[in-house]
Amino acid sequence: MDYFLDFEECIRDSPTFRLTVDQCESEVTDLESRVGKVMKLCSRMVEAGQAYNTANEQFLTGLMEFSTYHRQDSSIMSCLGQFSQGLREMIHFHTMLFDQTQRAIIQQLSNLLTQFLPQVRETRKEFVRIGEDLEMATIKNGQIPRHKTTDAERASHLLLATRKCYQHFALDYCLQLNNFKAQQKLDILNSIFSYFHAQYTFFHQGYDLLKDLEPTMKIMASRLASLSTDCTAKKKEMENTHLLVQQRDATGEPIVTGCSGNDVAIEGYLFKRSRRKHKTWKRCWFSIENNQLVYSKSHKEEVMVLFDDLRLCAVKSLDSIDRRFCFEIVSVQKSCSLQADSEELRQAWISAVQGSIDMAYRQKVESQQILTAEKLPNSACPDPQPSPPIPxxxxxxxxxxxxxxxxxxxxxxxxxxxxxxxxxxxxxxxxxxxxxxxxxxxxxxxxxxxxxxxxxxxxxxxxxxxxxxxxxxxxxxxxxxxxxxxxxxxxxxxxxxxxxxxxEKKFVKGAALTHTADSEAPDRGKNGAGLYQAAQCGDLVSMVTALAQGAEVNWSHPEEEGRTALIGAARGGSLQACEFLLQNGANVNYRDQRGHGALHAAATCGHTGQVCLLLKRGANQYAVDERGQDPLSIAMETAHADIVTLLRMARMNEEMRDSEGLFGTMGDDETFQDIFRDFSNMASHDPERLSRRQFSRGRGGGDSEEQN
Missing domain, CATH: 1.10.220.150 (Arf GTPase activating protein)
Structure with a gap:
């Protein structure tokens, strides 16, 4: 349809115009049929695609549940998790493709049909009706006799008016047909192009996604190659083991796995004689574990203890009955007759039971020796060395x-x-x-x-x-x-x-871009509150983020009695949070509305590591709160003995240094520095030891814990 209706031909109402109009109307009808067919096919394709996506997602869920067989291998599970995430992204891209296809094909073509065709049809009705009126007026005008002048004049006027009306509707109809012809070319091409652009976007997104998964695929391929090699070696090992076991004598050897007190010494099948029915023997699985003889009648039943302490038992051969390969285990309270499958197995069981009895006695003697050594005074045992400073x-x-x-x-x-x-x-x-x-x-x-x-x-x-x-x-x-x-x-x-x-912090997410007082105050309060909460929880990453976004390290929280982040960190107990804030300019001697500083907070909560760190960073231990209490008084009131020791020694060291005057020794007391260093190292490397509060004050015997 590369041609349009000629308006000059429309005025003349020539046969060529009539033929062209019929062709245009036929093409419009054919186009409407084709568009309807394409829209139906598109709807069916979208419905099928949506069903495919649903089935694909269910299959992917089942596949991930199936892959949990490798949940113990973190590297494989990480790769499979990335694969699953990538495939789910592909399903999401597919859903977007179907949505775009529906908009490109159905909506655009539907707009073409609903926007132009109803108006074209309505105008055509008027065009056909006026055409019929024109034809009747023409026939009537031709039938008027010559002598009827009045009728002839009236018919001529009617014909002229009808022809003008027909020309008007014909031109209007031609214009609408031409507009529809022009618009349908644009809309159809735009619809097809939009669909192909959606396809292009879909495959491009898929390519980028799979490109990002290439490193994971390489890791997975390497892991699969390693698993294949391990599987081949394991299969060969199992084949060799199978061959050796197949060639072994059917009587076999006793399964001896160890002789320590905590491991299984021996295990295997034995016949056990019933205590009530002496002629009844039942085959059970026996083992020696933790100086006990235990057995189970079947794999479905729980393990039962036959003798709970082998130190109270004796074992001997039993040759006074008719059955072969029997032996007996006797204790103070009971005895039990057992039967092995061969003489070799009987001797192995007798030796294993006797060895377990001897091992139990040796362990008893060793434990008594250890208890005796623990009861000796501390001077009899070497003291553990304090943690040395990091070289x-x-x-x-x-x-x-x-x-x-x-x-x-x-x-x-x-x-x-x-x-x-x-x-x-x-x-x-x-x-x-x-x-x-x-x-x-x-x-x-x-x-x-x-x-x-x-x-x-x-x-x-x-x-x-x-x-x-x-x-x-x-x-x-x-x-x-x-x-x-x-x-x-x-x-x-x-x-x-x-x-x-x-x-300038240009690349920090959420950093303030302006520095005026009006715009900065809300952000400062928000970031300061975030810094305080992070410091109290010991979340270093959030603390760094808050400072990077513009938080002030010495900002006081109005809803927390004016405490700073350092006081919050001292209350929370995070040594690293305190150190981070101090290194970034936190005021170690700032005090809140109640007169509490960071050292007061650490002493109140019993955080020895924080007290040690704050003293090292110059905290004033003589500052008093609103009740007139300094950190030492608080530590004594809360019964934190290790903090009391630290604060008293720090105070003694400071007093000694002041008494030496200007010409005295410039360095601090060596004993105080050694103890202070030990507390600091333990607070950083072994905080569990500080919680026990069992440190000695002197250095003669070393700063050690009591032996347990």
Whole structure:
């Protein structure tokens, strides 16, 4: 239908026009039929596709339930989980394809038919009706006799009016047919193109999805190859074992698996004579476990104890009855006759039972010796050594264990040798120089090989690490189209990147973009409350996120009696949270509305590690609250003996240092420093020991726990 109706021919109402109109009407009818057929086929295809998606999703669920046979292999289950997620995404893409197909085909073509065809049909009715009137007016005009002038004039006027009306409707009908012809070409082509574009999008999404699964498929292929090799080796081993067992004598050998007090010494089938019916013998499965002789009548029944303490038993051969290969086990309360299948098995059982009896006696003697040794005074036993400080050579190895710490956090260079103790990241020497230029309020740089490290600082590096920090400070890097520098990048590029990342915080999700007081106050309160809650729970990742988003480390919570995040961390008991806040500028001596500081909170809650850390960071132990109590008074009131010891020794050390004056010894008391270091190391590495509160105050016998 590449031609349109000619309006000049329409005015003349020529046979060519009539033929063209008939052809157009026939084509419209044919198009309507074809569109209806395509719409029905599309509806059937969409319904079938939706049923396919439903069946596919059910099949995928069953497949994942079937794959739980490998639930003990975490690597395989991880791969299968990613495959399942990818296939579910494909089902989702398929659903989107069917929705787009329905909109492209059914809705667009339906709009074509419903928007134009009703008006075309209505105009055609008028066109046909006026055409019939014109024909009748023409016939009547031709039949008027010549002498009837009045009738002839009236017929002529009627014919002229009818012809003008016909031309008007004919032109209108032609215009609507031409508009429909033009519109249907556009709508049909647009519908087909929309459908193919949906198909293109579907396959492109599938390609991208499967492209992302390539590393997982490689891992799965490698794992399958390994499993195939293991399966082949296992099958060969089982075939060899099967051949050896098949060639063994039917009488077999006793199943002896061990002789220790906690393991099974021997197990196998024996006939057991009934205590009530001496002629009745029943075959049961016997074993020696934990100095007990137990048996079960069948695999469906529970194990029963025949002799609960073999130390009270004796075993001997039983040759006074008619049955062969019998032996008897006798205790103070009862005896039991048992029968093996051969003489070799009988001797093996007698030897195993006798060996278990001897082993039980030896264990009894050894346990008595241990109890005797425990009752000796502490001076008779060597004291365990306190945890030594972390050497500088070991700090590097511990720091590189953190997630992503094997590469520089900012440029990715291998084997970093520097770190920022307040950010919890490792870096190369060039990036460390840029970090130093930012100022210690933003980054405190320290060498992993030359400087000394506290256990709390190294633990921050291991818990946080480069991956965690980059996940926060580079969250929107890709969205903003910013490329991260690499190890070979120029220093200017690295410097610009580090300033944008840590100073301007351009890539932090949710960071404040303005710095006016009006816009910043709500965000500051929200972020400060988030920092307080995270510090109280010990959630380091949330704390880093809150600080990165603009929270102030010394912001006081108005709904928590004016407490800061450091006081909340001291109350919550997280040593790493306290250390992180202190390294990021928290005021160690800030006090809330009740006069409680972080040291008061730690002493009240009995957190020895926090008390030790806060004292190391300069907390004022003489500050009093609204009741006039200092941390030492609080510790004495709450009966936390280890905290009382720490605070008293810290106070004694401070008084001794003040009494020496300006020309006295510059260093602190060595005994106090040793004990303080032991408490600090135990708080970082073995917090369970602090909860027992059984430390000695002196150093003569060592700071050790009582032996249990």
């Amino acid at each position: 500088q050579s070991a700090a590097l190895g511990l720091a590189l264990q953190g997630p992503g710490n094997q590469r520089c956090c900012d440029c990715g260079e291998n084997d970093p040798r520097w770190a920022s103790i307040n950010l919890g990241i490792t870096m190369c020497i060039e990036c460390s120089g840029i970090h130093r230029s930012l100022g210690v309020h933003l980054s405190k740089v320290r060498s992993l090989t030359l400087d000394s490290w506290d256990p709390e600082q190294l633990k921050l590096l291991c818990i946080l690490g480069n991956d965690v920090i980059n996940g926060i400070y580079e969250a929107q890097c890709a969205d903003q189209g910013r490329m991260k520098p690499h190890a070979e990048s120029l220093r200017q590029e690295k410097e610009l990147w580090i300033k944008e990342k840590y100073v």
